Amino acid sequence: xxxxxxxxxxxxxxxxxxxxxxxxxxxxxxxxxxxxxxxxxxxxxxxxxxxxxxxxxxxxxxxxxxxxxxxxxxxxxxxxxxxxxxxxxxxxxxxxxxxxxxxxxxxxxx
Amino acid sequence: xxxxxxxxxxxxxxxxxxxxxxxxxxxxxxxxxxxxxxxxxxxxxxxxxxxxxxxxxxxxxxxxxxxxxxxxxxxxxxxxxxxxxxxxxxxxxxxxxxxxxxxxxxxxxxxxxxxxxxxx
Numbered sequence: 001x002x003x004x005x006x007x008x009x010x011x012x013x014x015x016x017x018x019x020x021x022x023x024x025x026x027x028x029x030x031x032x033x034x035x036x037x038x039x040x041x042x043x044x045x046x047x048x049x050x051x052x053x054x055x056x057x058x059x060x061x062x063x064x065x066x067x068x069x070x071x072x073x074x075x076x077x078x079x080x081x082x083x084x085x086x087x088x089x090x091x092x093x094x095x096x097x098x099x100x101x102x103x104x105x106x107x108x109x110x
Numbered sequence: 111x112x113x114x115x116x117x118x119x120x121x122x123x124x125x126x127x128x129x130x131x132x133x134x135x136x137x138x139x140x141x142x143x144x145x146x147x148x149x150x151x152x153x154x155x156x157x158x159x160x161x162x163x164x165x166x167x168x169x170x171x172x173x174x175x176x177x178x179x180x181x182x183x184x185x186x187x188x189x190x191x192x193x194x195x196x197x198x199x200x201x202x203x204x205x206x207x208x209x210x211x212x213x214x215x216x217x218x219x220x221x222x223x224x225x226x227x228x229x230x
Contacts, residue, residue, distance in 0.1 A: 002156065035215040044208055045157070047218035056218055088157055090216060098174050099147070099159035099216060 004028060004089060006102035013110050017077040020105045022089035024070050028100055032092045034072040036065055039086045039104075048087070049074060076107075084109045112136040114209050116221040122203075122228050128196040132209030132221050139185045139192055140165045145212045148183060148194045151223075152205035162212065163192055199228045 004024040012018040022034060033052050037045035047056050049065035052072065064075045072091075076083055089102040118130035132146070139146060145164035151157050161173035163183045173181050182195045196203060209221040 033215065037216075044220040044223055047215070050215040050217075090157075096175060097172055098161070099149075099212070101157040101159065103156050 002103045003093060003096070003100050004091060004102045006087075006089060006105045008103065009106045009108065011108040011110055012076075012079045014079055014081065016079045017075060018079060018107070019076075020074045020087050020107070022072045022074070022091075022102050024072075024091060024100075026070060027095035028070075028091045028093040029067065029072055030070040031094055034065065034067050035090045036063075036074045037088045037090065039088065041086070045088060079109055081109045083107060112211055112217075112219040114211065114219055114221040116207070116209055116224045118224055118226075120225055120227060122199055122226060123230050124200055124228055125198055128194070128199050128203065128207075128226055128228075130194045130207055130209075130224055130226070131191055132193070133189065133191040134211075135190075137211065139163075139190050140187055142166055143213055146183075146185070146192045147210045147212055147216060149208045149210055149216075149220075150203075150205040151208070154202075155205070158205075160194070160196075201228050204228045 036049035038048045039045040052067040053065045062078045087105045093100045113135045115133045122128045145162040147162040148160040161183050163171050163185050180197045185192045204227050206223045206225050208223050211217050211219045
C-alpha cells in the first residue's frame with residue numbers, strides 16, 4: 001500500500017478537462033515537491049511535471065500541476081485519445097528517506 | 111541528453127542474487143548534482159523505488175526500507191556505470207527493473223527496463 005494515494009482510474013471524453021489527485025502527508029507532499037509521470041504500457045515512465053507545476057520541454061501546456069498542503073493534482077485539459085495512459089505522482093519522503101510513488105491512475109479516454 | 115543502458119539476466123533462481131548494470135552516457139556517475147537510482151515495477155507493487163547512489167565528495171547510498179537488508183548499489187567510475195545487487199530473491203521480486211537519474215526530481219532519463227523473473 002502506497003504512502004501517497006491516487007484514484008485507481010479516471011475517465012473523460014475528448015476535449016474535456018480532468019484532474020487526478022495525489023494525497024500524501026507532512027513527511028512527503030507537505031514538505032517537498034511533487035512530480036508527475038505518464039506511462040504507456042510497455043514503456044518507461046515519462047516525466048510530465050516536475051517541482052509541482054513545471055513542464056519539461058516538449059510537454060504540451062494542456063498538462064498542468066498544482067500542490068496545496070499535503071495534496072497535489074494533475075490537470076489535463078482538451079483531453080485527447082493519445083492521453084490514454086497511466087499517470088503516477090512521485091515525491092521524496094523525509095521519514096522513509098526515499099522516493100515514493102502513488103499507486104497510479106489509469107486514464108481512459110471514452 | 112543522458113542515455114542509460116541496462117544489462118543483466120532476465121531469469122534468476124529463488125534464493126540467488128539478482129544483478130543488473132546501468133551504463134551511463136552523456137553524464138558522469140560521479141556528478142555532484144545527480145543521483146543514480148534503481149526502481150522496479152510490478153502489477154502487485156506498482157512503481158517502487160529501491161535505492162540510489164550519489165557522489166558529494168564521497169559516495170553515499172540510500173535504500174528503501176523494504177529491501178534494505180538485501181540490496182547493494184555500487185558505482186563503477188572506471189566504466190561510468192552503476193549496478194544493483196538484490197540478494198535472496200523470491201518470486202515477489204519478479205518485476206521490470208529500471209535505472210534512472212535524479213537531481214531535484216527523478217528526471218526523464220530512464221533505462222529501457224529489464225524484466226526479471228524469479229523462477230526455478
